[in-house]
Amino acid sequence: MPTSAHTYTPPAHGSDWESIAPAKAGFDAARLEAAIAFAKAQESTWPRSLHYEDGRYVGLVEWNESGPWSEIAGPVRERGGPAGLILKGGRLVAEWGDTRRTDMTFSIAKSYIAVLAGLAVADGLIRDLDEPVAASVDGPWFEGAHNGAITWRHLLQQSSEWGGEIFGKSDQVDHNRQIGPGADNSRKGQRRSLHPPGSFYEYNDVRVNLLAYCLLRRFRRPLPEVLRERIMDPIGASHDWEWQGYRNSYVEIDGKRMQSVPGGGHWGGGLFIGARDHARLGLLVAQGGVWAGRELLSPRWIEQMLTSSPTLANYGFLWWLNRGPEPKPGVPSTAVYALGAGVNAIWIDPAQDLVAVLRWIDKTALDGFVERMLAARI
Known part of the structure; x- marks a missing residue:
């Protein structure tokens, strides 16, 4: 992976972010502009209010969700328009739309949770990824033979098959869920038999919310506070971002009231953040966790x-x-990305020292943008 030794590190929010001409960054300017025009033209079909005219929240329509666990429990805010940026070696090659606007970002929050889990491991709060979570998180969540066998690794890989309810949402709500273009969610929410922990993948927001709660229990501090102190402030992010939980996700730890935050905006809440701040997190990952010579x-x-x-x-x-x-x-095998509904994405290829952030592009067009961006390389 590239390191800060040969990658420019942008200064803190409020200072000028150095730019680089497309040709000097290894792009054909006309082809890159065509890729950006494509992204602008392929705006998400989601209404800007995030509610349809009949009042239904877009997420519930997107995932064909109704029933006892579909109540919106966190804040929802109107979204902005298409926006994004491309970094080469940390410098701005292109930028469009309002990249400072703090919009909902949906499941990109999950990737931030993975970063926080890395801090917990570094701090010794998670001793072993393959240790049952029950060994360090008490309460009813991991009682019984099935849930008691779930490890931190299972939760991080979405293969835990945890069964239960937390903050008013049951794991069943995301049984049989599919994601991505062409997803068939006709059976979503229909209960199925659980597999042994670690043996079956399912994209399940309730289980990710459980992971966030378990990390809160280990840090014994609100996760947004840990993220700001350990990651976002050191990488120079703005102070505009926020991470909101549900009205019923407050818990008491060491006599203090804290809010557990979710891994997305499925039922409202989640990470509200701008594209520039996302790009900083993407650049940190691309640089192997090092920022301006400091290992974060x-x-x-x-x-x-x-x-x-x-x-x-x-x-x-x-x-x-x-x-x-x-x-x-x-697309190179070295490419990785954080993805949120809407569609929002942080796309990274450490091997090419490239980072791209997309806000509110149609879910069928994300791959098309990436293909066009890579085809613009010379």
């Missing part, structure tokens, strides 16, 4: 985080990978 995140953790899971080869620890039996053609 273990390079070993990033390697683990971006390693294929045994139950889904194109998934690591809450990050997507271009690996497995069906990699995206024309």
Whole structure:
């Protein structure tokens, strides 16, 4: 992976971010502009209010969700328009739209949770990824033979098969869930038999919310506070971002009231953040966890985080990978990305020292943008 020794590190928010001409960054300017025009033209079909005219929240429509666990429990805010940026070696090659606007970012929050898990490992709060979570997190969540066998690795790879309810949401709500273009969610929410922990992948927001709660229990501090202190402030992010939980996700730890935060905006809440701040996090990952010569995140953790899971080869620890039996053609196997509904994405290729952030591009067009951006390389 590239390191800060040969990658420009942008100054803190509020200072000028150095730019570089497309040709000097290794792009054909006309082709790159065509890729950006494509992204602008392929705006998400989601209404800007994030509610349809009949009042339905876009997420519930997107995932064909109704029933006892579909209540919106966190804040929802109107979104902005298409926006994005491209970095080469940390410098701005291109930027469009309002990249400072703090919009909802949905499941990109999951990838931030993976970063926080890396800090917990570094601090010794998680002794062993393969240790049952029950060994360090008490309460009813991991009682019984099935839930008691779940490890931190299982939660990070979305293969835990945890069964239960937390903050008013049951794991059943995401049974049989599919994601991505062409997803068939006709059976979503229909209960199925659980597999042994670690043997079956399922994209399940309730289980990720459980992981965030478990990390809160280990840090004994609100996760947004830990993220700001350990990652976002050191990489010079703005102070505009926030991470909101549910109105019923407050818990008491050491006599203090804290809010557990979710891994997305499925039921509202989640990470509200701008594209520029996302780009800083992407650049930190691309640089192997090093920022301006300072190691903020273990390079070993990033390697683990971006390693294929045994139950889904194109998934690591809450990050997507271009690996497995069906990699995206024309895209390097070193490419990884954080993905949120809407669509929002942080796309990284450490081997080429490239970072791209996309906000509110149609879900069918993300691959098309990446293909056009890579085709613009000279």
